[in-house]
Amino acid sequence: MFATWGDLVHRWRYTVLGVMVAGLLAMAAYGVGFENHLSQGGFDDPGSESVAAATLADSTFGRDTEGDVIVLYTAPEGKTVDDPAFTAAVTKSLGSLVADHPDRIAKINGTYFQVDGVVSAAALATEDKRHAIASIAIVGDDDTELTNNFQDVKDAFYIPDVDSQGGDVQVTGLQAVAGALQSTMSEDIHRMEILAIPAVAVLLFFVFGGVVAAALPLIVGGLTVVGANGIVRLFTDFTEVNTFVAPVVSMVGLGLAIDYGLFIVSRFREELGDGRTTADAVKRSVMTAGRTVVFSATMIVASLGGLLLFPHGFLKSVAYGSIATVALAALTAVTVLPALLAILGPRVDALGLKFMRKTRSSEEIENGMWGKLTSSVMRRPIKVAVVIVLGLLVLTLPVGKIEFGGINETYLPPDNPTRVAQAQFDELFPGQRTEPLKLVIEGAQGSSLGQITKQANEAPGLVEKFSPTGTSKDGIIVFKAGLEDRNESSEAIEHLRGIEGPDGATVSVTGTPAIEYDSIEALEERLPLTAVLVVLVVTLLMFLTFGSLILPIKAVLMTALGLGATMGILTWIFIDGHGASLMNFTPGPIMAMILLLIGAIVFGLSTDYEVFLLSRMVEAREKGASTTDAVRIGTAHSGRIITAAALILIVVTGSFAFSDLVMMKYIAYGMIAALIIDATVIRMFLVPSVMKLLGDSAWWAPKSMKKVQQKLGLGEKYL
Structure with a gap:
């Protein structure tokens, strides 16, 4: 099948190139501005008690806007917020906000200052009258609309007259935090484009020793990313797609497409080095490296597909985007790239330095450094x-201390203005938490309501007693209370869910801490089954690829070792806090969904490198080599390429290490650790040693299974 495709691509190279490039550019045009259609939601479990209770409360009373935006006003040194000039400046600003931005700002919920038509409360100022707050509602019915509307008016809350008096205005709240996270993520993507792409280009030049050969994987990577943006844009017409998909598509698309291009271009140059014609070199490159790319992409898709088994919109949308990107990277690698190679032929080495060119014969490669290293191992x-x-x-040992949490202002740097403002607000106004626990109570009133709230007030970790958010309606009333530490909410939630209400009454727990708690519970509940299914599917695919049952089992065990070590390193850094001051983050629970995403990507990439390494071993084996020689030959041919591929992905993901968001640092350092461990320690040392110990038994599979593989046509013999 792949040999036939290689022939077709060479014969119809201009047609294939024209059709594919036109299609990808059309998708790119459709995807322009796709980030404006992405969502800020999807972090909850839609089927959980907390989400159901929040939906009931919102449908009954309307969306709770108290925590949207909190503006903290600090009087000049030596004065109070009652100072006439200070008060005049603040009230003028508050009085004009809704009038000036009616499509973005819904209302002023409440403030300490006297503003026409706004509730004023003395409790919204500190006892010493040095600080006061205003709660402001943003227009919007969903997270995306709310965040975008806040971003449009975020500068309107600051007051130059207050600054000139020596006072201060700080802005925080749910939408301010979400806006800061969104802005930082956009900066991260831009930084990757500015830093990573030129660095990858330089690295590819040194790998290939020529400008033309180095440019080919970059072309594949660029076309993949812009084409994938169009696919993501299409998804947004049918389902909610989280904004986090944007950096994932850029990272996975660029890194993986360049890796695939690297493997195929390297194989093509190797075939030319053995004296073959351009037509034969293209055919053999597609049949070998191209076939491996397709099977590798299939296994990565299987790994990422496990994310679809979780109920969270965030994971589903990231799965949609990353699966589409991986599939497009493989498609581009076996269409656009072979067509370009067929057109270029030996000119693939043009614009290069002779002493740096790496085009060598198979014999030279097998007797080189990687072959000698493998023999030594x-x-x-x-x-x-x-x-x-x-x-x-x-390295895996620290995993025992791993903690999961949700996304909040602590993911921003300690000196971020929004985070500083949130911390100061929480300290000065402990009874005004923007993310309290809530009780949605149905069918209770009078003494029965008192019985429920009495039990609720005994929950651990509260900073205040539960109080109603308003009057009852349709037999429903909502109570709320803040937590000392919203990341330490499990005991309080479990206590509240254990409340025994009177007959006919129901008590449901919601609020951001409860929604996060239920979200993590859903992840932990489905993770074992998902892991088993992914392992089984990948094992089956690897068997169909290589015809051995031992090789996929070995691969899964080694991947588990590498993944465990990676998670241990992340725990040591981000929970134990080693290097926190240097990297400017606060140690704390790791966002569960980001960690799961890292696990899926690492598992997929580990399988990817294993497939590329084993494919060369199997090829040598089918040509009659012994197991020992097959391991040496396979590692010699793929060792340098796997190392270069890992370096490229390290450069791409490493750009996120400079992010101000701690969850982007998770991805950067997690990927760097995983790639170093996998591409060097495991692939170059552990795999050869274990293969040597297994000997000929490494290729074992039941004869009946072998026949199935051959009947399906997946055991295609190498030329």
């Missing part, structure tokens, strides 16, 4: 395997 396989396995297990 296989001379002492037990020692190498034991040392590496023990080392990876040691």
